[in-house]
Structures are given as structure tokens and as C-alpha cells.
Amino acid sequence: MSRILYQGENQITNPYKKKTHEAVDVVKKWNQQDAIIAHSSGTVVMIQKGMKHAPGSTGNKSYGNFIKIKHKDGYYTLYAHLRDVYVKKGDYVKRGQKIGYMGDTGNAYGVHLHFELRKPNEERINPEPYLDRDLPGEAGKKYYQAYDNYKKYWLPNVAIGSQDYAGNYNNPIGGIYADALEMRVHDLNKHCWLPWVKDRNDYAGNLGNNIDGVQIKNATYRVHLRHGSWLPWVYKVDNTNEGYAGIYGKEIDAIQIK
Ligand SMILES: [Zn+2]
Numbered sequence: 725m726s727r728i729l730y731q732g733e734n735q736i737t738n739p740y741k742k743k744t745h746e747a748v749d750v751v752k753k754w755n756q757q758d759a760i761i762a763h764s765s766g767t768v769v770m771i772q773k774g775m776k777h778a779p780g781s782t783g784n785k786s787y788g789n790f791i792k793i794k795h796k797d798g799y800y801t802l803y804a805h806l807r808d809v810y811v812k813k814g815d816y817v818k819r820g821q822k823i824g825y826m827g828d829t830g831n832a833y834g835v836h837l838h839f840e841l842r843k844p845n846e847e848r849i850n851p852e853p854y855l856d857r858d859l860p861g862e863a864g865k866k867y868y869q870a871y872d873n874y875k876k877y878w879l880p881n882v883a884i885g886s887q888d889y890a891g892n893y894n895n896p897i898g899g900i901y902a903d904a905l906e907m908r909v910h911d912l913n914k915h916c917w918l919p920w921v922k923d924r925n926d927y928a929g930n931l932g933n934n935i936d937g938v939q940i941k942n943a944t945y946r947v948h949l950r951h952g953s954w955l956p957w958v959y960k961v962d963n964t965n966e967g968y969a970g971i972y973g974k975e976i977d978a979i980q981i982k
Pocket of ligand 1: 738745747749837838
């Protein structure tokens with residue numbers, strides 16, 4: 725399995741070399757083409773579209789169509805020479821989500837993916853050790869975030885265990901993402917518990933619908949009620965009143981996880 729190709733295995737056709745090629749070039753094994761997936765979850769911070777095959781071009785043109793994603797702790801991944809781009813600037817993409825299709829736009833010698841990994845200061849480091857692993861900034865740190873149903877976007881990540889909380893008081897939340905945790909939420913509009921989700925494979929919630937209950941396995945958590953206050957910390961998951969955070973019928977506008 726590859727973390728950058730939709731199907732099949734990576735075959736590196738041109739490795740990282742400091743100063744001359746600060747990226748790896750990858751094709752699907754046996755020189756085949758494939759869709760490109762996001763290596764890790766993050767926000768699309770830059771795209772370039774409408775470019776053609778342009779041997780000898782320089783600067784951003786040499787990348788052809790490309791996507792740049794900002795990840796947790798500020799690391800970036802960049803996917804260049806794409807034939808198609810499926811995302812827009814500002815999109816939050818999940819790990820494994822299809823974001824484009826391999827091509828030969830820009831200064832490409834043939835159809836392949838030019839994949840870069842950049843530190844928060846934009847220094848390009850060798851992506852090869854991370855092709856099938858978490859990015860360097862991600863190991864050991866776990867975060868969660870909430871979706872603001874009024875502003876209609878995902879609020880910033882908050883570290884699990886920190887004093888901070890996820891949410892904006894008075895704005896109901898419609899979804900929660902959390903690293904490593906298994907959780908589900910109760911949909912206030914549909915009056916039912918939504919499916920359990922785990923890690924960042926999916927979020928808990930129906931964006932746009934308000935939440936009036938939260939359950940998180942193996943965590944200590946509490947919620948804040950809109951026009952109300954913080955409810956007591958919850959330490960377990962079951963179908964008693966102490967086994968979830970929230971009050972049915974009351975909108976939740978913030979969550980805190982320890
Ligand atoms: Zn390259």
C-alpha cells in the first residue's frame with residue numbers, strides 16, 4: 725500500500741538529491757499511472773491548474789499542475805506534474821483522499837509524481853523515509869478539532885490534554901475530528917447516535933446538523949452547552965446519564981478532551 729498513490733506500490737524513478745532534486749519521483753510499480761492521494765490530513769494551501777507539458781520550464785511553471793498541503797505542526801507535502809487536480813485551495817483533505825491524477829505537466833520527462841516534503845521553514849527534506857509513515861511532526865502528538873456550523877468551517881486543531889477547547893461559544897458544532905480516539909455523537913436534529921468513527925478516517929457528526937451528545941472511548945471529556953456552561957467531565961461510555969457528555973435537545977458549542 726502506498727500513502728501517495730491510490731492503488732499499487734510506489735516505484736521511485738528519481739531519488740532525492742540535495743540541491744539538484746529535492747523530492748522523489750514516483751510512478752505506480754511497473755511504470756503505470758494512478759490517482760494521487762493525500763499522504764496525511766491537512767489543508768490545501770496552494771494549487772496550480774491549467775498547465776501543459778513544458779520541458780525546460782523553470783520556477784513554479786516547472787511543477788505543472790500541483791497541490792501543496794499544510795499538515796499538523798506546519799509540515800508541507802507537494803504533488804507536482806499532475807494531469808488533474810480534484811481539490812481547491814482551502815479544502816481540508818483527509819489522509820488517503822483522492823486529490824488528483826498523475827501526469828506530465830510542467831518540466832516532466834514523462835508521466836510521474838514529483839513528491840516533496842517541506843519543513844515548516846520550507847526546507848525540502850528527503851521524503852523517502854516518510855513515504856509510508858507519518859510525517860516527522862506528527863508522531864506522538866494528538867489533536868482534535870470541531871466544525872463550526874455557523875461559520876461553516878473546521879476550527880483549528882487543539883492538542884488533547886491541553887487547557888484549550890475546540891469550539892466557538894454560541895456557535896453550535898456539527899462535527900468532531902480526533903486523532904487515535906474512537907467516538908460518536910448524537911445528532912440533535914435526527915435524534916439518534918451517529919456511527920462510531922476512529923482516528924481521522926472520518927469525523928463524528930453530520931455537518932450542518934447540531935450535536936447534543938458525545939461519547940469517546942478511553943478518554944476524559946466534557947462539553948459546553950450553547951447559552952449554558954461546561955457540563956461535568958465524563959470518564960466512561962455507556963447508556964446511563966454519566967456515560968455520555970451532553971443533554972438531549974441542547975446544542976453543544978465546545979468540547980474538551982484530556
Ligand atoms: Zn521530480
